[in-house]
Amino acid sequence: MSPTTDPVAELRAAVAAAAAELSDNGASKTFSFDRPPKPEFGDYSTNAAMLLAPTMGEKPRDVAQRLGALVEQNLADEVEKVDVAGPGFLNLFMSDAWWRDALAAALAAGESFGGGTAEPAERILVEFVSANPTGPITVASARHAAYGDALSRILEFAGHAVEREYYVNDEGGQVQRFAQSIQARARGEEPPEDGYAGEYVGDLAQKIDGAADMDLGELARRGVDLMIEDVRQTLERFGVSMDRFFFEHTVHENGEIERTIELLGEHGLIYEHEDAVWLRTTNFGDDKDRVLRRSTGEFTYLAPDIAYHVHKRERGYDRLIDVWGADHHGYQSRMLAAWEALGGEPGRLELLIMQLVNLVERGQRVQMSKRKGEFVTLDDLIDDIGVDAARFFLLQRSHDTTLDLDLSLAREQSQDNPVYYVQYAHARIASILRKAGEERVREALEADFSEELHPSARGLLKRLLGFPDEVTVASARRAPHRMTVYGHDTAQEFSAFYRDCRVVGAAEEGGDENFRIATCVMTQRVLARSLELLGVSAPEHM
């Protein structure tokens, strides 16, 4: 996005230029530029003077005075006035002319407004969900799905090239027990003690011809294939399209695990002890070394997992993001150790830990255990409250905090869900624009504005102009939940604007209908984009 399509970035740059001029380019500190908490502190505010003061050997408020005078001179009639406040804040009050031009500039940016700011743009692989292929997607995995997908959408919009991948653990003991459980059901028996007892296991047994007498390896493969197809369909229904399902067995079959272990051995990081092969992860800060190959000759989960990450790295991504469950946090250090051991650049592999989802049903915890078959699936959740509410709900909280999802509340009082509030604002704007008529809207967008801004209009515009920053922060901090807050705030600001400023028929109260229609169009675009980044629909009617 070019500077001229982000009015706030342009303004910030103007202030930065003035600060540089004032300090003789001496200071290159990054100062704040944000919306102050109260209207009397102006529209935008900077602490630049406070940061420059020490190196300039002057008092902060004096520096702020001089900076303010310079900004006022440079920006001329774009700025109404500047104030020095508190310990040395410089507060900018923008003129109506600036707001009108800012709206026009933001509209001119079109669909790209707020996007494409990533610097540098990277090729990123986001691996998420990756639940064992031994059962349907649960609500815990649903949070991973919503998070990983929303994060991917935001990264893409910010300008990165993103691929979504699901790692399928189709080897090892869990899959063995899965196959044994299917076979038991096929024979009309109970699954083994440590097997899978869910109803779906019986369904699989019926779908697979000859499951009762099939070779367990073959049965496992068939079962996993069917299970993953279910998973894929559920994810699609949830609005999540994986670019790839990567099967663990591929690194077993093409010798990449052995190659990885050899590679580690060349770095002197491998040793044998009690017939097992160990990796010296303690060299990289792990609290103990880890087994790669058991004394029985089988690999632990870690060996193929490292091989998988080598595989991913060799595919040429700039960055790998793994979304892991809270129960995996103990594996961060060993995976990062292996990554570094193999020459991976620290920081290029990000292991994001998702905290748990507590399902609450009428005040009671709902247990989620695939083995016992007591769990709420993502399909169940979607049936209850719909994709939009489910995604919004699961995305509302930061990924590193535990999420309480009250099913009975979400089901019975879904009108209280904030997602409807945001969608309602979008639908209401659509209605206003329908009332104005397509032709009127087109005219309005091409007109010169003359509006004298109501405080509500200024507040709304300020929020809309903050969208690019919001995307940048949500992207950089891997924090999709910020878009739920932003969407809600924007809807709220629109409600105030709607109350105070009649749009269709604005002239009757001395307003500029063109400006107000344009403001509606801009709000609608930003709301639609915010919802899209969350994977939530933006309806024209409700």
Next chain:
RNA sequence: GCGCCCGUAGCUCAGUGGAUAGAGCGCUGCCCUCCGGAGGCAGAAGUCGCAGGUUCGAAUCCUGCCGGGCGCGCCA
């Protein structure tokens, strides 16, 4: 015992160095001659777990402690 995450309003949570800490739900009281009331306005409600430290300035950064969750396998 060790490690990771969390501790902010009655509840669920935003807020990763700025000004008098916010939202939703719940609670109290108002508002439909009005472009969509799935709405709006006002109010009550807080020792930002505790104690130190850094800073002009700390919910935010550092240290210690307390409380909760999750992990600590030659399971994945």
